[in-house]
Amino acid sequence: MDQIGSIGWITLIASLLVGVVLLLSRLRDFKTRDWAELGMMLALAFALKFFSFQFFGWLRIWPNGGAITLASMVPIFYLALRRGWAVGVFAGILFGLFDFLLNPFFFHPAQFLLDYPLAFGVLGLAGLWRKQYILGIVVGGLARMTCHILSGVIFFSSYAPAGWNPWLYSLAYNASYMLPEILISVGVMALIWPRLRWVSEAAH
Secondary structure (H helix, E strand, O other): OOOOOHHHHHHHHHHHHHHHHHHHHHHOOOOHHHHHHHHHHHHHHHHHHHHHHHHOHHHOOOOOOOOOOOOOOHHHHHHHHHHOHHHHHHHHHHHHHHHHHHOOOOOOHHHHHHHOHHHHHHHHHHHHHOOOHHHHHHHHHHHHHHHHHHHHHHHOHHHOOOOOOHHHHHHHHHHHHHHHHHHHHHHHHHHHHHHHHHHHHHOO
């Protein structure tokens, strides 16, 4: 916990509060079709993650959390790009909460927030770059990785090999699965999004 100072905690908490207020202010604008598509994409995201571990268990080799999946972030990115950042963030938060229920990995309330609702919620930030979808996916993926890095530095620094800086260890650990996850998401979305762009434009 000493790896991040009081200013860092104040900044983190203030950012969370601002984000919650902004998200709540947008929830009332959700339309029926937003909720319907949100439910379908969440189901698809969980199906992709389930099949990843059911049939490709070797993808989950990281001892302290984290895994490479079969593009399980893509449905969240799709929602964010198609329906906007608020829908994407809300879907990501729900995905993170359900992921915790299915695979609980809990040490501290702040660690829970960083590794689950916040980490997956920030994937929805991709919706802020709807005209530059690859940039949006990269930003959303790196934002999730940043949450995991902070969690690693604060709560898992004791696992760092002797002589390793906790920040460097957490960066290396989380980048080892998050960078492939981001590349997979970019590749899949590069294949499907140009073909679905007209659907997104017609919906707005």
